[in-house]
Amino acid sequence: MRSASTIQNRARRLDRVMDWVITLGGMTIIAAVLGILVFIGKEAYPIFRGPRVRERAAERVPAFASMAADESGKAFFTADPAAGLRAFAGGRELPVPPGGPALPWRSLTAVNAQGAFAALGADGRIAFATLGWDKPAEEKDPAKWTPNPDWKGIQPAPGVAGLLHARAMPASGIAPSATWRIAARDGQGRPVWAETAEDATAPPVWNPVPLEGTVSCARWSADGSMLFLGTSQGGVLAYSAGESTALAASGSLGEPVTALGFDLGHAALLVGGAKGSLAAFQLFNRDGAFSLQEFHRFQPMAGAVGGFMAGQRDKRFLVWSEGMVAVDHLTTEKRLLQARGQGIRSGAITARGDVILAADASGALRSWTLDAPHAEISLRTLWGKVHYESYEKPEYVWQSSGGSDDSEPKLSLMPLLFGTLKGTLYAMIFALPLAILGALYTSQFASPRLRDAIKPLIEIMAALPSVVLGFLAGLVLAPLFERSAASILVLPAVILVLALAVFPLWSRLPRRIRLGWGTGWEVLWIVPLLLAGLGLATWVGPRFERAFLGGDYRNWLLAAHGITYDVRNSLVVGFAMGFAVIPIIFTISEDALSAVPKSLTSASLACGASPWQTAWRVVLPTASPGIFSAVMVGLGRAIGETMIVLMATGNTPVMEWSPFNGMRTLAANIAVETPEAPVHGSLYRLLFFTAALLFCLTFLLNTAAELVRQHLRKRYESF
Incomplete structure (x- = not known):
């Protein structure tokens, strides 16, 4: 038989073991909870991390007026009135197949993010180009890629002194071949526009644009139905381009407009001024009446704004001026990249928006890599009101996806x-x-x-x-x-009236009946009262709805209070x-x-x-x-x-x-x-x-x- 001391010692050892087990279990639970919290925080933290910018080594390229970069940022085209079209990759120039109008070009439009532009040749003929690259499978070396510009629609353009903008309209059932809408200046410097097919041989018919002022830049809307003009007087004008050309809406930047552009999706018109002002406008159509609304204002640039180029994955866009190149985000109004320079004359951003190129007056082509994967998120977009595209005023909105890839994410947590x-x-x-x-x-x-x-x-x-x-x-x-909404609405009142009517009768019942189930069971008397009230409310509800709610409470809510019943x-x-x-x-x-x-x-x-x-x-x-x-x-x-x-x-x-x-x-x-x-x-x-x-x-x-x-x-x- 074991002694008492042996049993006590065993109990002490068991207590110590269980104390360690319980402590270890509790600490493990606490550590697991903290570990989950740390993991959640680690996964959420990157959305608040600022953009990372790294400047790459500059390279020398001949002077040019406009450029477009490949998606990788390793190869690019340049376009210039004197030199025409040139291609560079891997630090050297690549031969470009012949094509296009005769050199030197009188004028050319800025190359857009898709590599499309128009050029007016020395012989007065206009042509449209879409730039591309032939890349062998699995070939990573850009020096082994082949430039492949696609020239279309070389045709005479009499009476045109310079081009402002051109946009390709895709082929449709009515128009079997693609068409282009062109904005240009005539011999007197006045704006004109025309529409021509790629395979047309006859000169385009130019339509005058009624404008009081001096046009400085132009942009076509995505569907070609609206022509936006910027003027030296600071005006931002929208013209309907149809059977007749008429001013549809107007706005003002407050200084001479030097550049126009669009963001991804072509819902926001980007406007730059001679003093560096930078804003975004949107066009509203209210019952056939158009209006131009400024809904974003960005940090100013150093010098006159020279141009824009939109990224193709989100709402970031490149803008450059004489003394600065920058990347802004439309929704957040946040500046993702900013770099100073001298005499910057052109720039380009890759489709993913991660590589930016800019050429300055010294002939240096500078480039940067931009790591900003969550540019559309900021404290303001999460908790503040944001003025989104197609919205008349700033609002709190959650809409994480849209009908197309170029829709604007709306990520308000409010x-x-x-x-x-x-x-x-x-x-x-x-x-x-x-x-x-x-x-x-x-x-x-x-x-x-x-x-x-x-x-x-x-x-x-x-x-x-x-x-x-x-x-x-x-x-x-x-x-x-x-x-049964009407019946549910009147149910509390019916039960209250019924209870007030029944209580005097119940209080007069003999005690042996009221306490027939025993003390503490009186609540059971409420059950028949509730059932009677429910039945009476079912009968009263429809009659109440017909008498006071017009026969349909949903229509009454909508008509009287503007409330929709879901x-x-x-x-x-x-x-x-x-x-x-x-x-x-x-x-x-x-x-x-x-x-x-x-x-x-x-x-x-x-x-x-x-x-x-x-x-x-x-x-x-x-x-x-x-x-x-x-x-x-x-x-x-x-x-x-x-x-x-x-x-x-x-x-x-x-x-x-x-x-x-x-x-x-x-x-x-x-x-x-x-x-x-x-x-x-x-x-x-x-x-x-x-x-x-x-x-x-x-x-x-x-x-x-x-x-x-x-x-x-x-x-x-x-x-």
Whole structure:
């Protein structure tokens, strides 16, 4: 038989082992949580990292007027009236196949990002070119690539002194061959325009543009229907180019306009001035009336703006002036690159926007690499109002993708944060009164048998999966609410009137009938009252709708208040999410209320207080720290809810408090957008930032809840 000391020693060793095991387990959990937080922060951090710029070694090239770079930035074309078209790669010049109008050219348009331009030859003939490269498969050496310019439509252009801009219109069923729209100056320097097919042999017919002032630059819209002109008087003019040429809209830069350009998608007109001003305009069509609106203003340039070139992957664009080359982002108005120079006359940006080239007066071709993968994200775009393309004013908008690759990402987190708070608010409005008052009744008034039956049932509710609640809310509750909205609206009033009518009768019933089920079971009398009220509301609702809501509450909401009723709205989400939150708040609150010492309630009752007064004035304040903790736990559960919001609402990121509209929450947004987020892309990293934001939000709530709970505990600990 073992001695007592042996047993004690063994117990001590076991205690030490279990102490180490429990400590190790707790530290492992803490380390795992911190590790997840660090990983989330590591994945989200790059969206706030500034752009990285590195200047490459300069090279010498002959003088030129315009240029276009290959996607890799290792090869480029130059175009010049005197030298014509030249190609360079790998630090040396490559032979260019013959073609194009006779040299020297009288005029040429700036080469655009796709490598297209027009040239007016010495013989007065105009031609259009699209620049490209023939690259052998798997060939990385640019010196072994072959320049391949494609010349089209060499034709006479009498009466033209210089070209302003040309845009290719793709072939269609009506026009079997591609056409070009040309803006030019006539012999008197006045602007004219024409449309010609690539295979035309006859000279184009020039249409005069009614302009009071001196034209300095021009750009065609994407579809060729609008001709934008900049003037030396500072005007920005939009002309409709159809059967007749008429001024459609006008704006002003405030200084002589020296350059025009477009961003990716051709929705924003970039305007540069003689003093370095830089702005973006957009054209609005309101019921046939056009207007030009300035909606972005960028950091000024050093000297007169010389030209623009847009990147082909996002809304960044290159701009150069006499003393500076810069890359700006349209949406964020953020300057990604800025470099000083002397006499910069031309520049080019690659399709990905990661290589920038600029030629200065000394004949040096400078180049930079730009690493800015998340240029469309900034603190302003996440939390502030942004003036997006095609929007009349700055707004909070979440729209991570569009109908085309050139759409402008709209990544404001404000609608998602608003939706999270809105959904939580409606859920708590529904859940708090039911859960807390139910816990108060169960702990203080219900009979032991009834309490033992109610509490397990409520706790079982917590085991219902969120996806099941969301499924029922989206497919059952939402259509039911839509059909019975008027009845649900009048239900509280009907039950109140019915209760006021029935209570005098119930109070006159003999005590043996009122307490027929025993003390603490009186709540069961509410069940038939609720059923009767529900039936009466079903009968009253349609009549109320016909009498006061014009027969259709949805039309009444829209006509009288401008509110659209969405089938899956905040009421449905609040009801379903409140159903999920009630068990948590009820259970913790009931435990806190039941833990109030019986001596306090007995003393209150002995002093003559009624059971209700005792519950309200003594029990509830004493248990308030626990009830507050229950509310905070339920609040955290509602903030982080995903599946119910995902399935029971339309996931529309709108910022309206109306209960008849839906919302999109931070948690639901992660679930919706994750399948569409390319790895390490901007949306991918922004979703990690959203996760970190949710973590911080719940952490702050729990911290604040603990502080308040400790304060309440100290206040009532004397009880």
